[in-house]
Amino acid sequence: MRLELIYIDEYIKRYYELLPLHPTYEKAWEALEAEYKHAIGRNRYANYATFRVVLCRWMKINRRC
Secondary structure, three states: OOHHHHOHHHHHHHHHHHHHHOOOHHHHHHHHHHHHHHHHOOOOOOOHHHHHHHHHHHHHHHOOO
């Protein structure tokens, strides 16, 4: 089980690990949601658009220049 996915930093880190393995950003997110649902028992985000909003906010906060 990947319980560390409950933390947003770990969730997004895993998303970036999955990107090269999938043809689109959305497919990588869907794979991550499947992992999350398997580990936690429910989806983290209702849809990809919601995840993108969170990802953009996370990137603004955590951008290292």
